[in-house]
Amino acid sequence: MNQDFFPDLIQTMAGYGFREVPECARAIPDAQLLLKRQTWNTNRAIVVVSPGQVPADVRAYLKQLRKQVAFRCGFFPFFWGIGIQVVLVGAGVAGGGIDPAQHVARWDNQWAIIQSVFLVDSASRTYSSARTWGQFVTGAFQDAISLALSRHFQPNAGDGSG
Numbered sequence: 001m002n003q004d005f006f007p008d009l010i011q012t013m014a015g016y017g018f019r020e021v022p023e024c025a026r027a028i029p030d031a032q033l034l035l036k037r038q039t040w041n042t043n044r045a046i047v048v049v050s051p052g053q054v055p056a057d058v059r060a061y062l063k064q065l066r067k068q069v070a071f072r073c074g075f076f077p078f079f080w081g082i083g084i085q086v087v088l089v090g091a092g093v094a095g096g097g098i099d100p101a102q103h104v105a106r107w108d109n110q111w112a113i114i115q116s117v118f119l120v121d122s123a124s125r126t127y128s129s130a131r132t133w134g135q136f137v138t139g140a141f142q143d144a145i146s147l148a149l150s151r152h153f154q155p156n157a158g159d160g161s162g
Contacts, residue, residue, distance in 0.1 A: 005152040006033055006048070009087075012148040013037075013046060016141055021072065028068045032089070036073045037141075043080055044115075044141060045073045048087040050122075054096045062086065062103050062114060070112035083115040085145060094121035094156055100130035116142045120153055128156040 010020060010033070017037045024034035024047070033048040047069050055061035066084055075082040086103075098119060105113035118129040127149050131142050146155075 003032065005148065008151055009033070009046075009048070009145070009148040010035065012144050013141070016144060018044070018046060018141075024072065027072045028065070030065075031068075034069065034072065038074065043073070043075055043082040044085070045069050045082055046085045046087065046141075046145065048089060050089045054090055054093050054098070058098055058103060062117070066112050066114055075112060082112045084112060085116045085118070085142060086114055087118040087120060087145070087149075089120040089122055091123035092121060094119045094124065094126050094128050100128060102130075104130050104132040106132070116145070118145060118149060120149065125153050126156050127153045 010018075013035050017039070018035040019037070021034040021036055024031040028034065028047065028049075030049040030051045031047055032050050033046075035046040037044045047065065049065060051061070065086065069084050070082050073082055100117035100119055103114060103117045105115060113132065116129060116131045118127055120127040129142075129146060131139070149155075
């Protein structure tokens, strides 16, 4: 996987209090990078994954990923959930018929939710994304992820990710 955008993403998100979680690949299959931010009132994570091929069942893949990230980053169900931003990287992923809007949370279950999905196509050097309903705090994080990605990839036309 081309990791040329990792330092930019790490530096950009450090400005928001995110820090790298070491050895994420050992704990989370396909994970290339895991960043987290925990404060007294928020728990957020950014995970960059690169499966060998586009998952046949993206919904099941993301459900399992959500669970693994939640346990790796620490959360307390119903009291201190976690909002996860997923960056899925792979050749053909942005144009592979995956609608990222179908994979973000519809409501807050106070456990672990996927707040945004970024599909980064390493072959075409493009990306697309979707966000869940308006998150006052998380929107700034999602904007920053888009900004870091836009310095290395082109947003897909009409995506609004840039």
